Amino acid sequence: MTDLTRITGEMPIGASMVHGEGGCFRALDPATGEVLEPAFGSAQESDVARACELARLAFDSYRNTTPDVRANFLEAIAENIVALGETLVQRACAETGLPRARIEGERGRTVAQLRLFASRVRVGDGIDARIDPAFPERQPLPRADIRMQRIAVGPVAVFGASNFPLAFSVAGGDTASALAVGCPVVVKAHPAHPGTSELVGRTIQAAVRANGLPEGVFSLLFDDGFVVGAALVAHPAIKAVGFTGSRRGGVALMKIAAARAEPIPVYAEMSSVNPVFLLPAALAARGKELAIGFVESLTLGVGQFCTNPGLVLGVAGAAFEQFKEDAAVLLTTRSASVMLTPGIAAAYASGIDRLNDHPVARAAGRGEGEGDGCAASARAQAALYAVDADNLLADPSLGEEVFGPCSLLVACRDVVQMREVAEYFEGQLTATLQFDEADDNAARTLLPVLERKAGRIVANGWPTGVEVCDAMVHGGPYPATSDGRSTSVGTAAIERFLRPVCYQNLPQTLLPDALRDANPLCLPRRVDGVLAGSESVTEAG
Amino acid sequence: MTDLTRITGEMPIGASMVHGEGGCFRALDPATGEVLEPAFGSAQESDVARACELARLAFDSYRNTTPDVRANFLEAIAENIVALGETLVQRACAETGLPRARIEGERGRTVAQLRLFASRVRVGDGIDARIDPAFPERQPLPRADIRMQRIAVGPVAVFGASNFPLAFSVAGGDTASALAVGCPVVVKAHPAHPGTSELVGRTIQAAVRANGLPEGVFSLLFDDGFVVGAALVAHPAIKAVGFTGSRRGGVALMKIAAARAEPIPVYAEMSSVNPVFLLPAALAARGKELAIGFVESLTLGVGQFCTNPGLVLGVAGAAFEQFKEDAAVLLTTRSASVMLTPGIAAAYASGIDRLNDHPVARAAGRGEGEGDGCAASARAQAALYAVDADNLLADPSLGEEVFGPCSLLVACRDVVQMREVAEYFEGQLTATLQFDEADDNAARTLLPVLERKAGRIVANGWPTGVEVCDAMVHGGPYPATSDGRSTSVGTAAIERFLRPVCYQNLPQTLLPDALRDANPLCLPRRVDGVLAGSESVTEAG
Incomplete structure (x- = not known):
C-alpha cells in the first residue's frame, strides 16, 4: 500500500x-x-x-x-x-x-x-x-x-x-x-x-x-x-x-x-452580496438580537463565504440607527483575522479603500485592528458602511461584492423602496428576510421579487451555513452563478452533469440495464406515464 | 365574441x-x-x-x-x-x-x-x-x-x-x-x-x-x-x-x-444529419426492404424534417451496392415536390450543386425531375450521393446537412471503420441502427458511441416521426442543439424553463402552496429524502 x-x-x-x-x-x-x-x-x-x-x-x-x-x-x-x-x-x-x-x-x-x-x-x-x-x-x-x-x-x-x-x-x-x-x-x-x-x-x-x-x-x-x-x-x-x-x-x-x-x-x-431585509416590526422588537446575529454571520470565517451578508436593508429611522450602532459596537470586539491568501487580503483592502473614498458611503463601524499575530497586510478588519437607498440606486458600484467581512447598511424610505432596491439587484445566492408577524404584508410584497433574484430565501436566520440536503439550492440567477437552473x-x-438519451425499439439485450423490462437495477421508473416502484415491466402496451 | x-x-x-x-x-x-x-x-x-x-x-x-x-x-x-x-x-x-x-x-x-x-x-x-x-x-x-x-x-x-x-x-x-x-x-x-x-x-x-x-x-x-x-x-x-x-x-x-x-x-x-448504420447481416437479409424504408423516410415531407436521414453507412460490398441501386431506382419514382419557401429551395439547390461539384462525391441517384405543378426552382428533386468513408473523414464538409431530400451513402471498409466515422460525427438528434441478430456484436460496438453523439437511438426503424410522449428526447449534443441537457x-x-428555489424556515403562511405541510396542490414530494405521495407533512423531524 x-x-x-x-x-x-x-x-x-x-x-x-x-x-x-x-x-x-x-x-x-x-x-x-x-x-x-x-x-x-x-x-x-x-x-x-x-x-x-x-x-x-x-x-x-x-x-x-x-x-x-x-x-x-x-x-x-x-x-x-x-x-x-x-x-x-x-x-x-x-x-x-x-x-x-x-x-x-x-x-x-x-x-x-x-x-x-x-x-x-x-x-x-x-x-x-x-x-x-x-x-x-x-x-x-x-x-x-x-x-x-x-x-x-x-x-x-x-x-x-x-x-x-x-x-x-x-x-x-x-x-x-x-x-x-x-x-x-x-x-x-x-x-x-x-x-x-x-x-x-x-x-x-x-x-x-x-x-x-x-x-x-x-x-x-x-x-x-x-x-x-x-x-x-x-x-x-x-x-x-x-x-x-x-x-x-x-x-x-x-x-x-x-x-x-x-x-x-x-x-x-x-458572486453574491446576499441582501438581508430587516423588516420594521422585527427591527423594533429585537434589533439588538439581530445586530448580534448579523455580526456573527458577517465575521464568520473572516467573511470569506459566498453567502456572507454583504448588504443589509432597513427602513430609515431610530430602530435602524440603533441597529447600526449596536452592530458597530459589537464589531469593535472582533479582532482582525488572517485571510486565505495575500491576494484576497489585498483585494479586500482595495475594496475597503474604494468605499472609504466613495463620496456618499459613510463609514459606520470597524472591527478591531489588532489581530491574530499575522502581518497587518494579511488580516481583514471587519468594516461597516452606510448609504441611503437613493445613493445605491444611483450608483450600482456601491452594491458590488467586497469579498470578506464588509457589509453595507442601506437605509430605505419605506418598504416600497426596499422592494424597489430588491428589483434592482442582480442575481443572488441568497436573500434573507428578518420579520415578525406584523411584517407579514411587507414580507409578502418582497417574496416574489426575492424568488426571482435568489436561489435561497432565508427567513429569520442568516445566510451563512449551507446545509447539504435534498432541498438545498446553492445557486441563483446570473451573476450569482452562470446557470441558475442548477445548484x-x-x-x-x-442532475447537473447528465443529459437525456432515448432508445427506440431496442431489443432487451441491447437496452441499458436501467431500461430493461426486468429492471435489474431496481430503479423507480415512469412507465406509460405513471411512476412505478422498482418493478419490472411485465407487458408492453 | x-x-x-x-x-x-x-x-x-x-x-x-x-x-x-x-x-x-x-x-x-x-x-x-x-x-x-x-x-x-x-x-x-x-x-x-x-x-x-x-x-x-x-x-x-x-x-x-x-x-x-x-x-x-x-x-x-x-x-x-x-x-x-x-x-x-x-x-x-x-x-x-x-x-x-x-x-x-x-x-x-x-x-x-x-x-x-x-x-x-x-x-x-x-x-x-x-x-x-x-x-x-x-x-x-x-x-x-x-x-x-x-x-x-x-x-x-x-x-x-x-x-x-x-x-x-x-x-x-x-x-x-x-x-x-x-x-x-x-x-x-x-x-x-x-x-x-x-x-x-x-x-x-x-x-x-x-x-x-x-x-x-x-x-x-x-x-x-x-x-x-x-x-x-x-x-x-x-x-x-x-x-x-x-x-x-x-x-x-x-x-x-x-x-x-x-x-x-x-x-x-x-442541425443534424441523422446517420443510419446498415449493419452487414441486416443489409444482406433485407436490403430491398431497407431501401424502401430509407427512400420513404428520406422523401417524407420533401425531406424537410430535422430528423431526415442525411447519411447512410454500410460496409462496402455487393449488398451495399445493391442497396444503393435499389434506392436509386425507387427514387426515380418520387416526383419533385414544392419546398416550404423559395429560400429553402434555393439553399437545397446550392447544397446539391456543392455535392455535384465535389471532386469525390459520386451522384448515385436522383428523384423524378417533374413535379407537382410549381415552378422548377421551387421544387426539390431528391438526390443521393456516394462516397467512401476515407473521403468523408478527410473532408468534413461532405457530411454537412443539406436540408431537404438529399442523402449521402458512405461505404466503410468494415464495422471498425463505421465506428471510426461515428466517432467523427458532431452531435446529432438521432442515430439509427439497422441490424439483425448476427449483427449484435457490431451494434454493441457502436452503441456507446451513438449514446455520446445523439439524443435518440432508433433500432430497425427510421428517424423521421417523433412521438410526443414521456420518454421522447428530441435533442442532442451541439450542434444538434445548443444545449444537450434538454429535449x-x-x-x-x-423542465427546460424552470429553476430551483429554496426556502429556509419560512412560516407556513408565507410558503408557496407546493411546499406547505398540508400539500394543498396534492403534489408528489420528496420528504426527508423519501418520495411521498400526495400526502401532507404531519410532523417535522
Missing part, C-alpha cells in the same frame, strides 16, 4: 504521479507568511492533454458501471479522506489560515456529502428512467417502444475554490456530482492549497485503483496561473465545467467554453 | 392587436408563387419593448397561478385551435405548400401536445417539491427547515420554425413548455407563415382573456428580417429562448444571449 500522506509536489494524472515541468510554486502559510515545502510543478499543455485523453478513454467504461460500483467508489474516497487524519488537517490549516475546528467541520461535510451522494446514486437518483411501451394497435399510427434515461455528459473539468479547501475543491461538491453519475473528472487545484489538493487527489487515485476503475476517471492538475485552466476548459474531451470563485474567473471560463467548436455548459458560482450543493446537484 | 378566423396582418401584443409599422411583408404560396393577402406589419423596437414589458408585468402573477389554472389555459388554447377549423388548415397549406393531410396531422399533434402537457402540469410535473424538515436536536448543529421547488425562469422568447407551422411555431412545443410552468411567452413568428401565426396567436390571446390571465402572458411579433428577433433575445425582461431552425440562426441567438449583461439559456434545435419534444421538455 502506497503511503497516501506524503506530499511530493506531484500531480495524480491517471494512475501516475507526475512532476509538472511548467514552472514551480509553493504554498504559503497566510498567518505566518512562511513558505511551505515542497515545490509543486505546474502542469504543461501535454499534462492537460494527457489527463483529458485518459478521461475520454475512461468515459464509456466508467459511465456504464452500475450505480452500486460508483456508490462504493464515492464511499471509498470518503474513507480515504478520513484516513488522512492529522496530516490533512494540519496541511489545510497551514495553507488557508483557517482554524482547526473549521477544517475539521469542513472535512466532515465533505465526507458526509460523498456518502449522501453515494446513497442517492444507489437508489437511482438522476437516471429519470422512463418507458413508453409500444402500442402497435394505435390509430392512425402505431407507437414504437420508447425508453429514456439520463446519462453522464462526459469528462468534467472542476476548479477548486480558495475558500473551501475540502468541500469545494478536489473532492468537493462538483467532483462528487460528476463522479456519482459517471463523469470522469479532471480537477484544476487551487494554487493556494496545493498540498491539501495533492493529499485528497492521491486518495481519489487510490480509490480508483482499489475499485478497479479505469485510471482516467480522475486526474489533478497544478498551476499558479491561468494557462492550465484555460487549456482544460478548451480541451475537446471536456464536456462540462464546475467552478467556484470570482466573477472575473467565472466569466472568463464562460467565454472560453462558449468559444469552443463545441460549446459546453459551465456551472460557475461567482452546486445538495442532492439536486446530481 | 371576436371572430378569431380573421387574418388582418396585426400582431396580438398583450390584449391589443397591433399593426406593426416596421415595414410590411406578405406570405407566398410556394406551390403557385402567388402572393397571399393581407400585408403583415413588422414589429418595431417599441413593439418588442411593449411585449417584453407586458410579459415582465404578468410574470409574478402568472407563475403563481395553480397548476389547474395553467392546465385549463393550455386546454383552452387547444380547443381554440381546433375551432379554427378549415380556415387554419387552408391558410397553413397555402403558406407552406404542405399537403392537407400533413397539416391536419400536425394540428392533431399540436393539440394533443397541449393537452398532454396540461395533464402533466395538473399532477405537478416539473415542480420537484422537496421538504427537509427541521431537526432541532441534531448535533453539532441543528438543521433548519429547508424546502425547495422549481419555479418558472421568467418570460421566454420563442421562435417559430418554418417546417412545422403548428407543432414548432406559435403554439408549438416551446410555447407549451413555457406556458405550462408559468413563463409568459413572446413569440417571433416565422415570416413564411404569418397568417397561420396570426390565427394561432389570436386563439392564445383569446384563451388568455377567457381564463382571466394577465394580458402579458402572450404576445406575437412579426418581422421578415432578423432585427426583431435579435432585439427580443437581447431584451432584459426575457430570461430564456426557444428556437428551432438553422445552425446559423441558432448560433446567432446563442451569441446574442451570451453577450447580454445577464446571459440567458438558449435552447436552439439546429424540445415530450413531457421532459416541461
